[in-house]
Amino acid sequence: xxxxxxxxxxxxxxxxxxxxxxQIAGLxxxxxxxxxxxxxxxxxxxETIEANQLRLQKERGADLTIFSPxxxxxxxxxxxxALSSAWTRANNDLIRRVVDLYPKSFVGVCxxxxxxxxxxxxxxxxxxxxxxxxGFVGCNLNPxxxxxxxxxxxxxxxxxxxxxxxxxELDVPAMVHVSASCNPNFHATGAHYINAxxxxxxxxxxxxxxxxxxxxxxxxxxxxxxxxxxxxxxxGLADMLKRPPLADHVMDNVFFDTCVYHQPGIxxxxxxxxxxxILFGSEMVGAVRGIDPTTGFHFDDTKRYVDALDxxxxxxxxIFEANARRVFPRLxxxxxxxxx
Amino acid sequence: xxxxxxxxxxxxxxxxxxxxxxQIAGLxxxxxxxxxxxxxxxxxxxETIEANQLRLQKERGADLTIFSPxxxxxxxxxxxxALSSAWTRANNDLIRRVVDLYPKSFVGVCxxxxxxxxxxxxxxxxxxxxxxxxGFVGCNLNPxxxxxxxxxxxxxxxxxxxxxxxxxELDVPAMVHVSASCNPNFHATGAHYINAxxxxxxxxxxxxxxxxxxxxxxxxxxxxxxxxxxxxxxxGLADMLKRPPLADHVMDNVFFDTCVYHQPGIxxxxxxxxxxxILFGSEMVGAVRGIDPTTGFHFDDTKRYVDALDxxxxxxxxIFEANARRVFPRLxxxxxxxxx
Numbered sequence: 118x119x120x121x122x123x124x125x126x127x128x129x130x131x132x133x134x135x136x137x138x139x140q141i142a143g144l145x146x147x148x149x150x151x152x153x154x155x156x157x158x159x160x161x162x163x164e165t166i167e168a169n170q171l172r173l174q175k176e177r178g179a180d181l182t183i184f185s186p187x188x189x190x191x192x193x194x195x196x197x198x199a200l201s202s203a204w205t206r207a208n209n210d211l212i213r214r215v216v217d218l219y220p221k222s223f224v225g226v227c228x229x230x231x232x233x234x235x236x237x238x239x240x241x242x243x244x245x246x247x248x249x250x251x252g253f254v255g256c257n258l259n260p261x262x263x264x265x266x267x268x269x270x271x272x273x274x275x276x277x278x279x280x281x282x283x284x285x286e287l288d289v290p291a292m293v294h295v296s297a298s299c300n301p302n303f304h305a306t307g308a309h310y311i312n313a314x315x316x317x318x319x320x321x322x323x324x325x326x327x328x329x330x331x332x333x334x335x336x337x338x339x340x341x342x343x344x345x346x347x348x349x350x351x352x353g354l355a356d357m358l359k360r361p362p363l364a365d366h367v368m369d370n371v372f373f374d375t376c377v378y379h380q381p382g383i384x385x386x387x388x389x390x391x392x393x394x395i396l397f398g399s400e401m402v403g404a405v406r407g408i409d410p411t412t413g414f415h416f417d418d419t420k421r422y423v424d425a426l427d428x429x430x431x432x433x434x435x436i437f438e439a440n441a442r443r444v445f446p447r448l449x450x451x452x453x454x455x456x457x
Numbered sequence: 458x459x460x461x462x463x464x465x466x467x468x469x470x471x472x473x474x475x476x477x478x479x480q481i482a483g484l485x486x487x488x489x490x491x492x493x494x495x496x497x498x499x500x501x502x503x504e505t506i507e508a509n510q511l512r513l514q515k516e517r518g519a520d521l522t523i524f525s526p527x528x529x530x531x532x533x534x535x536x537x538x539a540l541s542s543a544w545t546r547a548n549n550d551l552i553r554r555v556v557d558l559y560p561k562s563f564v565g566v567c568x569x570x571x572x573x574x575x576x577x578x579x580x581x582x583x584x585x586x587x588x589x590x591x592g593f594v595g596c597n598l599n600p601x602x603x604x605x606x607x608x609x610x611x612x613x614x615x616x617x618x619x620x621x622x623x624x625x626e627l628d629v630p631a632m633v634h635v636s637a638s639c640n641p642n643f644h645a646t647g648a649h650y651i652n653a654x655x656x657x658x659x660x661x662x663x664x665x666x667x668x669x670x671x672x673x674x675x676x677x678x679x680x681x682x683x684x685x686x687x688x689x690x691x692x693g694l695a696d697m698l699k700r701p702p703l704a705d706h707v708m709d710n711v712f713f714d715t716c717v718y719h720q721p722g723i724x725x726x727x728x729x730x731x732x733x734x735i736l737f738g739s740e741m742v743g744a745v746r747g748i749d750p751t752t753g754f755h756f757d758d759t760k761r762y763v764d765a766l767d768x769x770x771x772x773x774x775x776i777f778e779a780n781a782r783r784v785f786p787r788l789x790x791x792x793x794x795x796x797x
């Protein structure tokens with residue numbers, strides 16, 4: 118089977134966005150604040166999913182998407198903890214409804230109610246709710262809840278540890294994923310996302326996080342940011358910083374997806390990164406929605422690039438399925454129970 | 458001939474660093490502030506250059522390095538404009554002395570006296586001095602003088618325009634190069650440098666700078682950050698943002714160096730980026746100084762990677778020489794006057 122490890126509900130019903138707009142309006146005018154999350158019918162969810170993610174799954178040949186709320190809309194920098202928390206619950210509940218409607222096609226990953234300056238421990242409750250009550254298999258962790266000001270401590274700082282302890286206890290990985298940028302220097306999907314990926318990996322090199330948490334697992338999306346292209350630099354920096362070789366120091370715990378939107382990029386990814394560390398992902402419907410004029414196919418139809426790789430069928434199966442099942446053990450058990 | 462477009466005087470004599478240390482000490486205790494730049498003998502310069510950059514040039518087979526002060530030590534975020542200005546002059550004067558001692562092997566590129574919140578127009582004087590008096594052929598422009606807080610306007614903002622007007626008038630390019638990071642999220646050479654490269658390129662896509670300055674030229678170092686690896690993403694984002702194709706929109710004005718420290722990265726670079734946009738560079742003696750255990754050669758011996766490329770001899774000559782002479786016309790004239 119083919120598992121897409123990176124899909125967002127970017128096409129949620131309009132009422133959901135109106136709820137968010139009202140939340141934001143409520144920051145200035147408390148009377149405008151919404152009393153509760155949007156009322157959305159199953160038909161509205163079906164319509165937005167069947168016309169988009171489910172249609173593209175079928176057209177492109179994936180079977181199951183690990184599905185989370187729209188990353189750019191997480192907006193952890195907007196408002197305070199209470200607002201982030203209400204928005205996060207509404208998002209995660211909506212993902213659960215998608216999964217309930219299409220249990221064979223989607224499995225949930227949660228947003229977290231992060232907020233600048235608020236201890237990450239406050240996100241533990243929503244992680245537990247998402248995993249234990251909603252049946253989710255992972256979370257998206259934002260290394261910069263400020264939205265481009267980068268004033269939180271690095272991911273290796275001990276202040277993140279209580280959350281990591283819960284991740285390990287629940288046996289769920291996190292995708293390191295920032296949200297929108299409110300810094301005019303950083304275009305969200307063109308700079309902030311890729312920079313965050315690169316930054317997180319270098320933090321892992323500098324730190325010793327996986328010595329403290331050998332079972333902790335992170336997916337760094339967008340093909341690992343700049344990392345595979347600069348793999349020599351990172352191997353060399355690990356050496357200069359007197360860290361162990363990357364294979365021992367971080368690559369038992371860090372995985373890259375295939376959200377790299379052209380064949381040469383995917384070719385490089387599989388050339389330098391061990392097969393066991395690569396998970397199929399498309400980020401669709403997402404950051405780049407157009408058709409590549411040089412190929413005639415959508416930029417984010419990443420399955421084509423993996424299909425075209427000159428690697429063994431077994432290695433392709435690892436990228437498409439086995440690695441995701443190893444990184445998301447709760448998903449693996451869920452599939453095994455279905456005889457898959 | 459072989460021109461290395463990216464070298465820094467990372468091995469400057471110890472007295473130069475003592476001057477810097479005294480400057481920084483003077484921030485707390487004015488009595489500790491130095492009266493003047495360090496007194497450094499020609500022999501000290503010879504010793505540090507001949508044991509390092511010049512030795513490596515010879516060993517690795519380059520002829521000429523476009524040479525600038527140590528990037529990580531520019532430290533624009535340290536102290537105020539006056540301190541940055543004094544440090545910058547000392548650095549540029551030192552580069553001039555290297556060039557005077559080894560005019561066949563080095564040509565100068567200047568640091569700028571940037572300082573957070575200070576208009577970039579204040580850097581025009583040092584650019585003019587460096588080009589007209591010191592004979593330099595370009596400059597290093599820091600898109601984030603805050604050192605990792607990114608609170609300046611993007612490079613496409615009109616506040617940068619007075620400086621660009623002078624660059625065009627003098628016919629010199631800028632390398633987009635940040636300095637050290639004082640943000641614990643960003644390792645300097647492992648995250649901040651690469652992020653800045655990626656960020657600058659995306660700013661150029663979003664903006665319309667080269668419509669306003671058709672003759673403006675930037676080198677984005679470190680192989681263009683994450684850009685070539687994500688070339689499909691950038692082509693797709695230009696399309697989504699309704700910008701012209703990248704070839705027309707930015708690639709007459711933006712160039713990438715070859716500071717990518719492994720063969721697969723360089724292979725990707727030349728596969729996706731037009732030959733005319735690639736300049737040989739090593740960044741040595743620089744960010745990564747060790748030996749790659751997988752090859753037995755230094756990570757930053759980038760000439761080996763270019764030599765090994767499966768491209769025509771003419772294309773290699775463009776990367777090694779012709780492109781640099783086109784991007785740095787003052788260097789080209791200088792070499793032509795020498796019959797080169």
